[in-house]
Amino acid sequence: MKALVAYYSRTGHTAQVAEAFQRALDAKGVSVEVLRLHRRQEAGFLACGFEARRGAKPAMVELPMDVSGYDMILLGFPTWAGRASSPANSMVAGIQNVDGKQCILFSVSAGKDGFIKGLNDIEAYLKGAGVDVIGKQGFFERDLDTAGSRVAEFVARVLGHSGS
Ligand SMILES: Cc1cc2nc3c(=O)[nH]c(=O)nc-3n(C[C@H](O)[C@H](O)[C@H](O)COP(=O)(O)O)c2cc1C
Numbered sequence: 001m002k003a004l005v006a007y008y009s010r011t012g013h014t015a016q017v018a019e020a021f022q023r024a025l026d027a028k029g030v031s032v033e034v035l036r037l038h039r040r041q042e043a044g045f046l047a048c049g050f051e052a053r054r055g056a057k058p059a060m061v062e063l064p065m066d067v068s069g070y071d072m073i074l075l076g077f078p079t080w081a082g083r084a085s086s087p088a089n090s091m092v093a094g095i096q097n098v099d100g101k102q103c104i105l106f107s108v109s110a111g112k113d114g115f116i117k118g119l120n121d122i123e124a125y126l127k128g129a130g131v132d133v134i135g136k137q138g139f140f141e142r143d144l145d146t147a148g149s150r151v152a153e154f155v156a157r158v159l160g161h162s163g164s
Helices: 013-027 045-053 086-094 116-128 141-161
Strands: 002-007 031-036 072-080 102-109 132-140
Touching (some): 002 013, 013 102, 045 072, 045 086, 072 116, 086 116, 116 132, 132 141
């Protein structure tokens, strides 16, 4: 099985979780590639919040991206303004040949349950595009020191149920 962990991280927290996913999948014998996506133009805090509220899709250096070479796609993004961050919208719109693939979503927020709406919205979008979302996991920024063990448990549970 070949997996791609593609993520956007503005201040490094989502990157920490992406690395935890890489370690957990690797430990399960999954071949993993990790790709950090970058905006073509940086934006300040307020602009980011407005982008998220209006569902903007900022241009990303690495998109569009063909994911047909992978069996499983993991998409990670921070939460902004109670929603998925705008680069998450760019990601789901810009990954090509993802239909029919297994997908895992993860998001980090500074508020305890801040990630819920963003994860649900992105899941709904992907399901509408024919993607098999097999799991989603939110992370509270203050609990990132325990993210490694939570990710390992989550991966074991999800892979156990996915027939992989
Ligand atoms: C523009 C902006 C808006 C944010 N809005 C929220 C929010 O509504 N709820 C929340 O819990 N965290 C919010 N955050 C905090 C981020 O979700 C949190 O700091 C996260 O860990 C950032 O991930 P990153 O380091 O991968 O960029 C916001 C951050 C930014 C930059």
